[in-house]
Amino acid sequence: MGKDILRSGFETFEHEADIGIRGFGTTLEEAFANAAAALYSVMVDITCVDQKEFRGVNVSADDQEQLLVEWLNALLAVSDIERMVFSKFEVRIEGNRLAGTAWGEHLDRTRHHAHVEVKGATYHMLGIRQEDGRFVAQCVVDV
Amino acid sequence: MDPRSFEKVNDYCWEVPRTGDMNVPGRIFASEKLITEMDEKVREQVRNVACLPGIQAASMAMPDAHWGYGFSIGGVAAFDPDEGGIISMGGVGFDISCGVRTMKTGLIKDEVLPRLERLVDQFYSRVPAGVGSEGLIKLNTSQIDDMLLGGAEWAVKKGYGVKEDLAYIEERGRVDGADPAQVSATAKKRQEREMGTLGSGNHYLEVQVVDEIYDAQAAQAMGLRKDGVVISVHCGSRGLGHQIGTDYLRSLANAAQRFKLPIKDRELASAPITSPEGKAYFGAMSAGINCALANRQIITHLVREIFTDVFPEGRLTMLYDISHNTCKVESHVVKGEKKRLFVHRKGATRAFGPGEIDLPQEYRHAGQPVLIGGTMGTSSYILIGTKEGMRVAFGSACHGAGRSMSRTQAKKQWHGRDVVRSLEGQGILVRGHSYSGIAEEAPGSYKDVTEVVDSAHHANLARKVARVRPLACVKG
Numbered sequence: 001m002g003k004d005i006l007r008s009g010f011e012t013f014e015h016e017a018d019i020g021i022r023g024f025g026t027t028l029e030e031a032f033a034n035a036a037a038a039l040y041s042v043m044v045d046i047t048c049v050d051q052k053e054f055r056g057v058n059v060s061a062d063d064q065e066q067l068l069v070e071w072l073n074a075l076l077a078v079s080d081i082e083r084m085v086f087s088k089f090e091v092r093i094e095g096n097r098l099a100g101t102a103w104g105e106h107l108d109r110t111r112h113h114a115h116v117e118v119k120g121a122t123y124h125m126l127g128i129r130q131e132d133g134r135f136v137a138q139c140v141v142d143v
Numbered sequence: 144m145d146p147r148s149f150e151k152v153n154d155y156c157w158e159v160p161r162t163g164d165m166n167v168p169g170r171i172f173a174s175e176k177l178i179t180e181m182d183e184k185v186r187e188q189v190r191n192v193a194c195l196p197g198i199q200a201a202s203m204a205m206p207d208a209h210w211g212y213g214f215s216i217g218g219v220a221a222f223d224p225d226e227g228g229i230i231s232m233g234g235v236g237f238d239i240s241c242g243v244r245t246m247k248t249g250l251i252k253d254e255v256l257p258r259l260e261r262l263v264d265q266f267y268s269r270v271p272a273g274v275g276s277e278g279l280i281k282l283n284t285s286q287i288d289d290m291l292l293g294g295a296e297w298a299v300k301k302g303y304g305v306k307e308d309l310a311y312i313e314e315r316g317r318v319d320g321a322d323p324a325q326v327s328a329t330a331k332k333r334q335e336r337e338m339g340t341l342g343s344g345n346h347y348l349e350v351q352v353v354d355e356i357y358d359a360q361a362a363q364a365m366g367l368r369k370d371g372v373v374i375s376v377h378c379g380s381r382g383l384g385h386q387i388g389t390d391y392l393r394s395l396a397n398a399a400q401r402f403k404l405p406i407k408d409r410e411l412a413s414a415p416i417t418s419p420e421g422k423a424y425f426g427a428m429s430a431g432i433n434c435a436l437a438n439r440q441i442i443t444h445l446v447r448e449i450f451t452d453v454f455p456e457g458r459l460t461m462l463y464d465i466s467h468n469t470c471k472v473e474s475h476v477v478k479g480e481k482k483r484l485f486v487h488r489k490g491a492t493r494a495f496g497p498g499e500i501d502l503p504q505e506y507r508h509a510g511q512p513v514l515i516g517g518t519m520g521t522s523s524y525i526l527i528g529t530k531e532g533m534r535v536a537f538g539s540a541c542h543g544a545g546r547s548m549s550r551t552q553a554k555k556q557w558h559g560r561d562v563v564r565s566l567e568g569q570g571i572l573v574r575g576h577s578y579s580g581i582a583e584e585a586p587g588s589y590k591d592v593t594e595v596v597d598s599a600h601h602a603n604l605a606r607k608v609a610r611v612r613p614l615a616c617v618k619g
Contacts, residue, residue: 073389080337083336122212124410143550
């Protein structure tokens with residue numbers, strides 16, 4: 001996934017004291033992957049994060065919306081524990097299970113323009129929808 | 144909101160009448176100006192909380208209230224376990240026991256200013272802060288369990304700080320009821336390298352000077368004098384607290400469904416206090432409180448080491464340590480009856496009045512110090528709890544200024560470098576780990592802390608004792 005697709009595949013939006021993240025995709029999986037890119041764009045400049053290593057994440061949930069929150073929070077936990085940031089994501093969803101892979105590297109605060117920590121992905125404005133033939137996955141994150 | 148849409152109790156208290164599914168009325172403590180500027184969503188959230196089972200007296204919001212996940216920031220609510228009361232993750236938040244600790248230097252401004260820059264540069268380089276920072280100590284799982292049980296008391300035993308510090312922390316530095324077994328392995332793993340770190344966002348380490356005293360007697364009891372210099376730390380329970388929040392948001396949201404609780408908003412994530420899920424959250428959340436207390440204790444130790452390096456003649460002693468994202472078991476009188484309640488304070492400070500046994504000896508007659516953080520450019524305040532506050536708000540007060548502008552908007556409006564330069568022009572040294580982080584925290588993106596504090600004072604939730612203004616600030 002190149003930088004251009006990353007740029008066009010996600011966005012952040014204003015929300016009160018926090019920030020909302022939104023991923024787009026032609027498939028649900030792609031929208032989830034791009035939502036993760038949006039999440040990391042809140043913390044660092046992801047265009048500066050090299051894809052040197054990868055980590056796998058497996059989560060399950062009762063519904064797709066909760067699955068999105070679980071996926072993002074599982075990534076945040078890996079980042080916190082291993083001091084890593086990611087810039088490329090791949091997701092496979094089967095029913096209520098998700099297997100994801102994230103590519104990135106150990107955090108370099110200067111080179112990655114580290115910005116603010118994210119405490120957690122929340123249920124606020126949590127939604128998965130299809131519009132104009134593409135999937136949109138979003139929620140607000142607590143910073 | 145339109146003040147006329149409330150039932151006015153007095154100039155600083157506005158009631159949301161009990162209607163529909165509400166078990167109690169709502170009460171917002173604020174001046175007419177703050178009510179007018181306050182987000183309509185606060186009313187909705189106050190009403191949602193009023194519908195929760197077992198709620199006592201009223202669903203409250205403090206003067207700095209604004210929208211939050213589930214509860215408003217500034218939301219206060221107490222629940223009785225014997226009346227089917229619930230415990231809610233949305234009533235505590237992600238940063239469990241985030242709080243403020245203030246220490247006295249024993250020095251005055253003129254003594255500090257010549258070495259201020261050296262001090263703040265040392266703080267900046269030696270106190271771990273910002274995204275991905277690591278603490279100076281690493282704990283294994285069994286050490287983490289000890290820390291979660293022992294709080295600041297554990298930290299002192301490990302050599303961080305002195306025993307005398309503990310008397311000046313709520314619950315003397317360690318809450319009962321912590322159950323490390325209810326804290327996930329992931330949460331513990333996240334904390335291994337994060338003890339003694341400040342974090343980012345609105346967390347800070349600040350050198351402040353007392354520039355106004357409102358209550359000479361209480362100030363004296365606290366050892367505050369005009370021009371005296373204090374140091375304040377604002378931080379919380381770090382990755383462990385965030386993970387507990389994440390874990391229990393899910394488990395309590397599911398529990399709320401299972402128990403068919405009348406939840407108006409999934410983020411109110413609640414379970415009956417006496418249910419296995421409720422007990423598990425209380426045990427984990429209490430462990431999170433102890434983690435925050437231990438974290439601030441370790442930072443205190445670091446701050447002391449640095450301070451003594453720069454000012455060998457000074458000595459840092461505790462003023463007080465408050466937490467503003469908690470659920471605690473406390474005794475309160477409701478309709479003439481003394482009850483054991485689970486008091487949620489989310490972005491609200493405990494403000495116990497005079498006579499409470501939990502207070503250190505020298506404050507017992509005066510009341511609990513209430514530490515209210517401002518912004519980098521504006522004042523912070525030290526208040527004191529009142530008997531009236533115990534009666535009307537379960538001994539609670541505001542916690543800070545509260546944002547008035549989104550982070551995105553703030554970044555559009557200001558650049559971090561300009562914020563630093565402008566504050567330097569006002570005589571405030573700022574060191575930050577991220578310029579964009581500083582822009583987001585620009586003083587202009589917050590409400591007027593003075594209006595908030597004056598409202599708490601006039602509502603008699605807490606009384607003003609002193610105002611402090613920043614001399615130097617390290618941002619995470």
